[in-house]
Amino acid sequence: MNLAAIGVPGLIIILVIILILFGPRKLPEVGSAVGKTLAEFKKSAKDIMDDDDEPKKIEAQKVEPKEQVK
Numbered sequence: 188m189n190l191a192a193i194g195v196p197g198l199i200i201i202l203v204i205i206l207i208l209f210g211p212r213k214l215p216e217v218g219s220a221v222g223k224t225l226a227e228f229k230k231s232a233k234d235i236m237d238d239d240d241e242p243k244k245i246e247a248q249k250v251e252p253k254e255q256v257k
Contacts (some may be wrong), residue, residue, distance in 0.1 A: 205217065
């Protein structure tokens with residue numbers, strides 16, 4: 188199932204169900220936890236992507252320096 192196919196009505200239904208399950212007092216806590224989880228996921232994904240670029244950076248540093256002009 189493609190998440191993009193949910194659409195606005197589907198998101199509204201999901202939010203109403205979450206509101207019923209957790210109540211209005213817990214909703215900010217749930218939102219904060221989801222936000223922190225997504226931020227950590229993005230950070231981890233960025234770290235993984237940076238690790239893949241590491242050999243390219245090392246290779247670029249191995250290029251011989253140009254001769255200095257006196």
